[in-house]
Amino acid sequence: MERSKNITRRIALLLCIGALGNSGLAKEWPVSSAQQFDSTLNLASPGDEIVWEDGIYSDVDLTLDQDRLVFRAETPGGVIFKGESKLNLTGDGNTVNGFRYVNSNVGPKGVILNVEGSYNTFTEIDLRNCRGNRYLNIRSRSQHNTFEYCNFSGFNFLPNDPSEQFYYAGSAMINIITEDGFPSYATFRRCSLKDVFLHESSDVTNHEAIKVGSGAQGPGGNENDTPRQWPSHCLVEYCYFENCEGDPEIITSKSEGNIYRYNTFYSCADAGLTLRNGWECVVYGNFFIGGGRGVRVKNGSRSVIFNNYFDGVMQPIKLEFDRGGSPERREKTGPFVTSRLPTTRSSMRSRLGRWACRRENPVRRIS
Numbered sequence: 001m002e003r004s005k006n007i008t009r010r011i012a013l014l015l016c017i018g019a020l021g022n023s024g025l026a027k028e029w030p031v032s033s034a035q036q037f038d039s040t041l042n043l044a045s046p047g048d049e050i051v052w053e054d055g056i057y058s059d060v061d062l063t064l065d066q067d068r069l070v071f072r073a074e075t076p077g078g079v080i081f082k083g084e085s086k087l088n089l090t091g092d093g094n095t096v097n098g099f100r101y102v103n104s105n106v107g108p109k110g111v112i113l114n115v116e117g118s119y120n121t122f123t124e125i126d127l128r129n130c131r132g133n134r135y136l137n138i139r140s141r142s143q144h145n146t147f148e149y150c151n152f153s154g155f156n157f158l159p160n161d162p163s164e165q166f167y168y169a170g171s172a173m174i175n176i177i178t179e180d181g182f183p184s185y186a187t188f189r190r191c192s193l194k195d196v197f198l199h200e201s202s203d204v205t206n207h208e209a210i211k212v213g214s215g216a217q218g219p220g221g222n223e224n225d226t227p228r229q230w231p232s233h234c235l236v237e238y239c240y241f242e243n244c245e246g247d248p249e250i251i252t253s254k255s256e257g258n259i260y261r262y263n264t265f266y267s268c269a270d271a272g273l274t275l276r277n278g279w280e281c282v283v284y285g286n287f288f289i290g291g292g293r294g295v296r297v298k299n300g301s302r303s304v305i306f307n308n309y310f311d312g313v314m315q316p317i318k319l320e321f322d323r324g325g326s327p328e329r330r331e332k333t334g335p336f337v338t339s340r341l342p343t344t345r346s347s348m349r350s351r352l353g354r355w356a357c358r359r360e361n362p363v364r365r366i367s
Contacts, residue, residue: 207246
């Protein structure tokens with residue numbers, strides 16, 4: 001009898017604990033306007049979901065400044081933002097899922113997705129046929145942001161007015177800003193980047209699909225080395241690039257410690273993957289097919305390139321060195337020395353083992 005009472009008490013205690021736990025479960029907040037979204041941010045708690053109702057919306061300007069929320073479309077792809085729609089994310093640890101930005105126009109200085117927070121995840125985001133300075137800007141001191149199963153396509157660089165061309169110069173579709181002491185650690189995984197064109201009627205240039213860092217960033221090197229760039233430690237993997245022709249550099253790597261692996265570059269005209277500045281980057285397991293160029297190494301040292309596949313491309317692997325600048329700089333930097341560099345043809349399999357772009361220092365394995 002006493003044992004039965006103890007069991008009953010334990011069951012009652014568990015039910016009470018469960019009831020208390022349910023009161024702390026994540027809550028779902030439906031919204032359908034910027035005003036509702038702003039009001040909900042003041043009420044939502046970490047772990048809650050803000051769910052935007054399916055539909056087509058224009059001129060939706062949002063700022064997500066809270067932490068650890070899920071902000072998603074009611075159904076993936078069911079919410080379409082047009083007009084001057086954009087999102088500024090300054091919070092940390094958030095998840096953004098399922099939104100489409102189609103034919104948006106945020107002006108020559110505008111950015112559709114601006115990320116200033118850290119540890120955020122974007123999934124199933126679709127940006128296509130939009131106009132602006134950039135599709136995506138990851139600001140300095142923003143770290144560990146991840147983009148998975150996202151589409152970036154049809155970035156229109158043609159200004160409405162010739163006076164706007166200044167703002168489009170150097171406007172990469174995706175721009176990652178680095179800062180000393182704050183590596184980005186941004187990850188792009190299984191994303192699609194397509195149709196980045198340089199219009200013949202426009203004089204603007206430098207429309208890369210992805211720019212990681214800037215050639216103007218970073219400290220100068222010592223007397224024996226090329227000037228080093230700040231580390232970014234970005235990862236681009238399993239992504240698909242097609243018709244990225246806005247610049248000879250599909251990806252321009254201007255920072256240290258980045259990894260580019262398992263990507264496919266298809267039909268990209270006169271463009272390729274370029275290690276323009278920065279040391280100790282790794283390029284492996286990529287496919288370059290159907291036109292375009294392969295891998296170009298311009299500045300920096302101790303990068304590793306191996307096990308890539310080239311078919312129907314110009315210059316599968318190209319080494320060059322920019323000896324511009326002052327005579328003192330040219331004297332200090334000197335030429336590259338290559339190790340295990342193969343003879344290349346327009347069609348080849350890069351079963352090379354490993355080769356490195358270096359000077360006098362030994363090659364180091366980078367993981």
